[in-house]
Amino acid sequence: MENTVVHRLDLGYIVRPASETGGPQPRVEPVLAYLVRHGEELILFDTGIGAAGPETEAHYRPRRRPLQAALAGVGARPEDVSLVVNCHLHFDHCGGNPLMPGRPILVQSAELAAARAGGHTVDELVDFPGVRYEELAGEAEIRPGLLVVPTAGHTEGHQSLVVRKGDGTVVLAGQAHDFASEFSSDHLARRAALDGVQPPLPGHRPWLDRLLELDPRRVLFAHDSSVWEPPGHAG
Numbered sequence: 001m002e003n004t005v006v007h008r009l010d011l012g013y014i015v016r017p018a019s020e021t022g023g024p025q026p027r028v029e030p031v032l033a034y035l036v037r038h039g040e041e042l043i044l045f046d047t048g049i050g051a052a053g054p055e056t057e058a059h060y061r062p063r064r065r066p067l068q069a070a071l072a073g074v075g076a077r078p079e080d081v082s083l084v085v086n087c088h089l090h091f092d093h094c095g096g097n098p099l100m101p102g103r104p105i106l107v108q109s110a111e112l113a114a115a116r117a118g119g120h121t122v123d124e125l126v127d128f129p130g131v132r133y134e135e136l137a138g139e140a141e142i143r144p145g146l147l148v149v150p151t152a153g154h155t156e157g158h159q160s161l162v163v164r165k166g167d168g169t170v171v172l173a174g175q176a177h178d179f180a181s182e183f184s185s186d187h188l189a190r191r192a193a194l195d196g197v198q199p200p201l202p203g204h205r206p207w208l209d210r211l212l213e214l215d216p217r218r219v220l221f222a223h224d225s226s227v228w229e230p231p232g233h234a235g
Contacts, residue, residue, distance in 0.1 A: 004145060004165045005037040006172070008220065009070040011048035014092055015061040029223040031062075031092050034172050035074055035081075036163055038143055042076055043083045045161050045172045046222060050095025050125040060092070067096035085148065087174025087222065088155045089115040091122045101130020106142060108150060109135040111157025120155075139210075147214070151176035151207050160211070168217025176205070180226035183219055187212070187228075 011031045021027045033046035049064045071077055078096070084105045086094050089112070097105060112135055115126045136159070140148045145164035152158055154175045161172040177183040186204040190212070193201055211219075219228040 003037075003039055004163060006163055006165070006170050006220075007035040007037070007074040009033040009035055009048075009067075009074070010065055011046075011067060011070055011096075012062060012064040014049070014063075014223075017059060029178075030225055032220075032222050032225070033067075033070070033093075033096075034161075034220065035071065035076060036146070036161070036172075038146060041083070041143070042081045043085065043143070043146070044081045044100075045085045046087055046093045046174065047084060047096030047099070048092070050091045050097075050122055052091045052122050056091065056122070062092065064095075067099060083142075085142070085159075085161050086111075087151075087160060087172075087176070088158045089121045089126055090155070090175075091125055093174070093222065094121070094125050097125060097131070098128040101128070102132055104132050104134045106134050106136060106140075106148065108157035108159050109137050110152075111155060111159070114155065114157060149207065149210055149214075151205070151211070153205055162211070162214050162216070169214055171211055171214070171216045171219040173219050174222045176207075177221065179224045180219070180221060180228040183221075183228045 011033055013028055013030050016027045016029055018024060018026050031049050033048055036043040048067050049062045078099045081100055084103055086107050112133055114120045138150055142148055147162040149160050149162055151160045160174055160176050163170045186208055189202040189204045190208055
């Protein structure tokens with residue numbers, strides 16, 4: 001849609017310990033959310049880093065940028081947001097949800113069930129006064145030109161938001177992949193398989209076929225400032 005705009009929001013960072021990076025060093029990762037201006041409506045994809053217990057704080061050493069400040073940077077306030085979409089309910093993606101009581105929060109049913117089963121996230125960020133979930137069970141067009149697509153992997157109920165814009169489709173991938181380079185590797189693995197390259201080949205996420213059917217011009221991530229664009233795309 002011609003009047004749809006996507007703003008990236010800087011909501012701080014976490015320090016992922018070496019035990020989770022697969023290497024000898026910890027890694028500092030941004031925490032990014034996205035505000036979608038869809039006509040007169042403001043839709044927020046993820047809400048930043050929430051308060052967590054001492055163990056989680058020590059493990060990830062988060063540094064938070066308030067959601068209010070991030071929204072103010074693009075001319076918005078929490079009360080202006082009409083709809084929240086969380087890619088999943090870990091504390092660094094749903095931390096600002098309690099700032100918007102009464103606003104519908106779209107999540108996959110599998111994600112909400114896992115969050116409420118315990119041991120998945122911070123309970124106080126899941127159920128808080130005024131919380132209002134709208135559960136999805138698979139793909140859904142939530143507004144004209146806005147499509148939620150399940151992208152399981154990081155969690156069973158992970159989802160991404162596809163935004164059809166006048167200058168091309170944007171995928172807000174959340175943590176479907178940690179990095180743009182991982183998305184690119186999966187894309188090439190799929191291409192090699194379709195080209196008939198003899199195995200062994202690396203696999204790729206099964207939902208990648210669906211995302212690529214939607215012809216994305218850009219894919220944006222929650223923990224990587226890099227942007228994936230299809231090979232040969234001129235911007």
